[in-house]
Amino acid sequence: MYLIITAAAAVSATVAWYATAPQNRYKLNVLCLIYWGAAIMWLCDFIVAYISEGGPFPEMSAEAALLGIVVVICGAAAWLVYLLVCDPKGVFKKILKEEPQK
Amino acid sequence: MACFLVPVAEAIVVTAVKRKVEKKERESALCQNGLQEELQAESGKISEIAEKSSKIPWGRKLRWLSNLLWGGSFLLLIEHIWHGEVVPWPPFLTAMGNPADMAGMFQEMAMVGTVMTLAVTGVWALMVWFAEHKLSDKQLAPAKRPAEK
Numbered sequence: 001m002y003l004i005i006t007a008a009a010a011v012s013a014t015v016a017w018y019a020t021a022p023q024n025r026y027k028l029n030v031l032c033l034i035y036w037g038a039a040i041m042w043l044c045d046f047i048v049a050y051i052s053e054g055g056p057f058p059e060m061s062a063e064a065a066l067l068g069i070v071v072v073i074c075g076a077a078a079w080l081v082y083l084l085v086c087d088p089k090g091v092f093k094k095i096l097k098e099e100p101q102k
Numbered sequence: 103m104a105c106f107l108v109p110v111a112e113a114i115v116v117t118a119v120k121r122k123v124e125k126k127e128r129e130s131a132l133c134q135n136g137l138q139e140e141l142q143a144e145s146g147k148i149s150e151i152a153e154k155s156s157k158i159p160w161g162r163k164l165r166w167l168s169n170l171l172w173g174g175s176f177l178l179l180i181e182h183i184w185h186g187e188v189v190p191w192p193p194f195l196t197a198m199g200n201p202a203d204m205a206g207m208f209q210e211m212a213m214v215g216t217v218m219t220l221a222v223t224g225v226w227a228l229m230v231w232f233a234e235h236k237l238s239d240k241q242l243a244p245a246k247r248p249a250e251k
Contacts, residue, residue: 034173
């Protein structure tokens, strides 16, 4: 289930990136790569497990769905940290340089 | 168990290579800018260097791969923490506590970890090929237009 949720997040992030490209002011390409990287890795994990052990593909349970949501939130949080550190819009520079109002 | 450690190992190597490549590219860009200015001052011709610089730099390509690997490994780490396979205290991997589990862990790393790493690298190679292909199409397009008329 978390593979499906992560893949859906990857597709959504890619659509958002394409819609805002080529400006890329929010570094959405990084968010896309985070989700796609995880989706590819889990897909490989599931395929190898399916070939070697069999069983349900993919795992469908409430716990797996919750894990998927947690993973998507963690990916978004990692991207947010990257965005704030890079500060492509120069927000922090502007705020910090701004003179205090009298 | 610890399959994400294989992509992490590749991510470390890729990041180190990326830093070196980016440093070299910055230096060569500075040199090219100087040379270009000299050429333009002498003859006003567009130099061969400008043509070369229109290709996607390797530093940028490697950044895509490192983002894929680090991002994917980070989310897999979250999943492993969720399943109790990674803990915040030494030896960090629960499988390390039992020799029988350790063998299984190394087997999983060799099998699943390698497949994951190869798959991500393969997807990245396709991405690079596609981007280069798109860029070469764009560069050819203005040259084709007069002939089409």
